[in-house]
Amino acid sequence: MEVKQITLHQRSLEIKQHSKKDGVLTAEMVSSCVSNLGRFNTGLQHSYHHLSLPRQNLSDISILCNYIYLQKLELPHNKIKDLSCVSHMPYLVILDISHNEISNFFGFQPPKNLKEVNFSHNRLTKLKDLSAYSSLTKLDLDYNCLSEIFGLEQCCQLTHLSLAHNKISRISGLEALPLTHLCLRGNQLERIEGLESLKSLQVLDLSMNCITSLSGLQNLHLLGSINLEKNLISEIQECKHIHDLFLLRELNLQGNPVQEQPGYRLAVVFLLQHLTVLDQMKVTVEEKVSSVNKYDPPLDVVAARDHMIHLVYQLMQPQVLYDSTLPSADSPYPMLVLTGPQGCGKRELAHRLCQEFSEYFAYGTCHTTRRPYFGEENGIDYHFVSEEDFQNMIHMGKFIQTMQHGGHRYGLTRDAVEDVAREGLACCVHMELEGVFSLKKSCFEPRYILLIPTKVEKYMDQLKSRDLYTQAQIDTAVSRIELYANTNRQRPGFFDNVIPSDDCEEAFQSLKQIVKEYLLLEEQDDGENNRASPDNTSVGHEPEEKLLSPLSRSTPHSAMALDPSHLSYRNYFTKIQAELSPQKSPAELASIARREQLVREAIVGKSPGVYSQLFKSSAQTAQVQNQEPGTRVSEDSSWDESRASSALSVPSSAGALSNLVEPLDISVLGQALETPKGQTTEDLPPGTDQMDLVASSPSDRRPGSNALPILPPIPTGRKTPAASSPAPSPRPSPNPAGGQGSVQTKMASTESEI
Numbered sequence: 001m002e003v004k005q006i007t008l009h010q011r012s013l014e015i016k017q018h019s020k021k022d023g024v025l026t027a028e029m030v031s032s033c034v035s036n037l038g039r040f041n042t043g044l045q046h047s048y049h050h051l052s053l054p055r056q057n058l059s060d061i062s063i064l065c066n067y068i069y070l071q072k073l074e075l076p077h078n079k080i081k082d083l084s085c086v087s088h089m090p091y092l093v094i095l096d097i098s099h100n101e102i103s104n105f106f107g108f109q110p111p112k113n114l115k116e117v118n119f120s121h122n123r124l125t126k127l128k129d130l131s132a133y134s135s136l137t138k139l140d141l142d143y144n145c146l147s148e149i150f151g152l153e154q155c156c157q158l159t160h161l162s163l164a165h166n167k168i169s170r171i172s173g174l175e176a177l178p179l180t181h182l183c184l185r186g187n188q189l190e191r192i193e194g195l196e197s198l199k200s201l202q203v204l205d206l207s208m209n210c211i212t213s214l215s216g217l218q219n220l221h222l223l224g225s226i227n228l229e230k231n232l233i234s235e236i237q238e239c240k241h242i243h244d245l246f247l248l249r250e251l252n253l254q255g256n257p258v259q260e261q262p263g264y265r266l267a268v269v270f271l272l273q274h275l276t277v278l279d280q281m282k283v284t285v286e287e288k289v290s291s292v293n294k295y296d297p298p299l300d301v302v303a304a305r306d307h308m309i310h311l312v313y314q315l316m317q318p319q320v321l322y323d324s325t326l327p328s329a330d331s332p333y334p335m336l337v338l339t340g341p342q343g344c345g346k347r348e349l350a351h352r353l354c355q356e357f358s359e360y361f362a363y364g365t366c367h368t369t370r371r372p373y374f375g376e377e378n379g380i381d382y383h384f385v386s387e388e389d390f391q392n393m394i395h396m397g398k399f400i401q402t403m404q405h406g407g408h409r410y411g412l413t414r415d416a417v418e419d420v421a422r423e424g425l426a427c428c429v430h431m432e433l434e435g436v437f438s439l440k441k442s443c444f445e446p447r448y449i450l451l452i453p454t455k456v457e458k459y460m461d462q463l464k465s466r467d468l469y470t471q472a473q474i475d476t477a478v479s480r481i482e483l484y485a486n487t488n489r490q491r492p493g494f495f496d497n498v499i500p501s502d503d504c505e506e507a508f509q510s511l512k513q514i515v516k517e518y519l520l521l522e523e524q525d526d527g528e529n530n531r532a533s534p535d536n537t538s539v540g541h542e543p544e545e546k547l548l549s550p551l552s553r554s555t556p557h558s559a560m561a562l563d564p565s566h567l568s569y570r571n572y573f574t575k576i577q578a579e580l581s582p583q584k585s586p587a588e589l590a591s592i593a594r595r596e597q598l599v600r601e602a603i604v605g606k607s608p609g610v611y612s613q614l615f616k617s618s619a620q621t622a623q624v625q626n627q628e629p630g631t632r633v634s635e636d637s638s639w640d641e642s643r644a645s646s647a648l649s650v651p652s653s654a655g656a657l658s659n660l661v662e663p664l665d666i667s668v669l670g671q672a673l674e675t676p677k678g679q680t681t682e683d684l685p686p687g688t689d690q691m692d693l694v695a696s697s698p699s700d701r702r703p704g705s706n707a708l709p710i711l712p713p714i715p716t717g718r719k720t721p722a723a724s725s726p727a728p729s730p731r732p733s734p735n736p737a738g739g740q741g742s743v744q745t746k747m748a749s750t751e752s753e754i
C-alpha cells in the first residue's frame with residue numbers, strides 16, 4: 001500500500017514537470033491521473049467521466065477531444081486559452097475552467113446537458129448569445145472584464161449567476177431568468193434596476209458598488225438575503241423599500257454611510273422586523289423589543305413613559321397640598337372622560353354635557369400648543385400656549401398627562417381638574433386614546449366613554465365639512481377608528497361605555513342617559529321605558545355589535561340593576577358572568593369587583609351616592625355618604641380621612657407626608673362659606689344647607705374666578721338647578737340626609753405648600 005502511494009506521488013510530480021515544460025496535456029498524463037479519474041464500467045480507455053487537473057500549468061488540452069464521455073471537467077489554475085475540445089464532449093455537465101486565460105467566451109459547441117460552468121478569473125470582455133446553452137443552471141463569470149450583461153435571455157434554467165468583480169454599470173438582460181442567486185459584487189452599479197421581474201430571487205449580493213438607494217428591490221418577495229456591503233447608502237429610510245420583504249432574514253449594510261446615522265441599528269431592526277442577521281451580527285430579541293419601544297411604542301409603553309415623566313417632575317416640585325379634599329382617602333376625583341378619534345364630536349358633547357348637567361359637571365380645559373381655530377376661546381376650549389410654555393409646564397410638574405397629536409401637544413393639568421373639583425363638580429374632559437392610557441396609569445379613576453364613528457363615510461364627510469384638516473389628517477383620523485375598536489374589543493372593561501358618534505344628537509341623548517345612570521337620576525326623569533337596557537351600551541340605538549365588549553354592553557349602574565331582588569339584576573349578572581367566564585382580564589376583574597362592591601352596599605342598605613358611579617366606590621365613601629347632616633367636622637372621624645385624602649391628592653408626595661400635616665384650622669371655614677349675592681345663612685329658607693348655596697351656581701365659578709374652594713361631591717338631593725338649563729330631578733336618596741352635603745361643608749380651601 002505504502003509502495004503504491006509513493007509511486008503515485010512520484011508520477012504526479014513527473015507529470016507536473018513534464019507539462020510545465022510545454023503545457024501540453026498528453027494521454028499519458030490523463031491516464032496517469034488515476035486518482036483524479038472516475039471510470040465507466042465499460043472498460044474503454046476514453047470512458048472517463050470526471051477529469052480534474054488543477055494547477056498543472058496546462059495551456060494545450062486538445063487531447064481531450066478524445067475523451068468524449070467526460071461529464072465533469074475541472075482544469076482550474078492553468079494557462080488555457082482555447083476550449084474548443086469541449087465541443088467533443090456531448091455529455092459534459094460540469095466545466096470548471098476558472099483561473100485560466102480564456103478570452104473567448106464559450107468558444108465551443110454546446111454540450112447538450114452542460115449545467116454548471118465556471119469561467120471566473122479569465123479574460124472575458126464580452127458575453128455572447130447563449131441561447132444554445134439552455135440547460136445552464138449555474139454560471140460563474142467572476143473576475144473578468146465584462147461591462148455588459150448580454151446573451152443570457154434564453155437560459156431558461158439559469159438559477160445561479162455570478163458576475164462579481166467585472167465592470168458592469170447597469171443591470172440588464174436578466175428579466176426572464178429564473179434566478180435564485182445573483183451576485184454582482186464589485187461592479188460599478190449606481191442603482192438597482194432590471195431586477196423587478198426576478199420573482200424567484202432569494203440571495204442577492206450587490207456589495208462593493210456605488211448604490212445609493214434600495215429602490216428596485218421592493219417586489220422581490222422571496223429575497224432572504226441581501227448583501228449591500230460597501231455601497232453609498234446613506235439614509236435609514238431606504239430600508240422602507242425592502243420593508244415588505246417578509247422572507248428577508250439577512251441584510252448587510254456594513255461600510256455604508258448609513259451606519260453613521262444615530263440609532264442606525266435599532267432603526268433598521270425596527271423597519272425590518274423579520275431580520276435575524278444584520279451586518280453579519282445576529283439580531284437579538286432585546287434589540288427587537290427596544291426598537292419597537294423606541295419607534296412604535298405600544299400605547300401602554302407611551303402612557304407609562306408619559307406618566308413617569310409627569311410623576312418625576314411633580315416629585316421634583318415643592319410639595320403642594322391641594323385644597324379640594326375628597327371625602328376619603330380612597331376616593332379619587334370624580335371625572336368623566338369622553339374619548340374617540342379626532343373630530344368625532346366629543347368636544348361638543350363634553351361642552352353640552354357640562355351645560356346640561358351644570359350642577360354636576362364642569363369642563364376640564366386642557367392645554368395645547370396648537371393655534372386656536374376660528375371661534376375658539378382661550379381658557380374655554382383650550383388654554384392655548386406656546387411650545388416653550390408647554391415645556392416649562394411639563395418641567396414644573398403641572399401635567400397629569402400629555403400627548404402629541406398632529407404635531408401639536410395636548411395636556412391635562414392637575415390644576416384643570418383641581419379647579420373643577422374645588423367647585424364641588426366632576427370634571428368632564430375629552431381626549432384621544434393615548435390620553436386615556438396615560439390617565440389610567442395615574443391615580444385618577446374616571447369613567448371612560450368611547451364615542452366612535454360607525455359610518456366611516458359619514459365621519460369623513462363630517463371631517464371634510466369642518467374645513468380644518470388635510471386629507472392626510474382625515475385619513476389618520478379614519479384609520480384610528482380601528483385602533484379604538486380594537487382596544488374596545490381586546491380589553492374588556494377598558495371603556496365603561498361605548499356610544500356611536502355618527503349622529504351628534506343621538507349620541508348626546510345616549511350620553512345623557514348614561515350619565516343619568518351614573519348619577520342615579522334616570523328613573524324619575526325618563527321613566528321605565530327610556531332606561532338603558534342592561535344589554536345595551538346606550539339608549540336609542542344599537543351600536544355595532546362588533547365594537548362592543550361584553551362589559552361595555554352591560555355596565556349600567558342603575559338603582560334597579562343594583563337591586564338584587566329585581567329580575568333584571570339577576571339576568572344581568574348571570575349573563576355577564578357567562579360572557580366573561582372564558583377568560584377575565586385584570587380590567588374585567590376590577591370592573592366586576594367594583595360592581596359587586598356596589599351591590600353589597602346596596603344589600604346592606606347603603607345608598608350608592610350620586611357621584612359614586614363616577615369613580616371607584618369604597619366602603620369609606622359609603623361611610624362618608626351616610627353621615628348625619630350637620631355633623632361638625634371636628635366631631636367626624638371621616639374628617640381625618642378627608643384631610644388625609646387631601647394630602648394623598650398629590651400622588652406619593654404629599655400623601656407620604658400626610659402624617660406631618662398640621663390639622664387644618666376649621667374655624668376659617670365658616671368665613672369661607674359666604675352665601676351668594678351677599679346673602680347670609682339667616683336669609684335662607686329653612687333647611688337650606690350652606691353647601692347648597694355655595695354650589696348653587698357653579699357655572700359662575702369657572703377656573704380663574706374667585707370661587708370659594710368648596711369640596712366635592714355634590715350632595716344627593718341638591719335643589720338649586722343651574723339657571724341655564726333645568727336640572728334633572730335628583731333621585732330621592734334612601735338616606736335623605738344626603739351625607740355628602742355635610743361633608744362638603746366641612747371641606748376647606750387651603751392651598752398650602754409644605
Ligand SMILES: Nc1ncnc2c1ncn2[C@@H]1O[C@H](COP(=O)(O)OP(=O)(O)OP(=O)(O)O)[C@@H](O)[C@H]1O
Pocket residue numbers: 340341342343344345346347348366367370401402403405410411412430431432433434435436468
Ligand atoms: N390632554 C389631552 N390628551 C389627549 N388628547 C387630547 C387632549 N386634549 C385634547 N385631546 C384630543 O386631541 C385631539 C385633537 O384635538 P383638537 O382640539 O386639535 O382637535 P379637533 O380637530 O378640534 O377635534 P375634536 O373635535 O375631537 O376636539 C382631539 O381628539 C382631542 O380630544
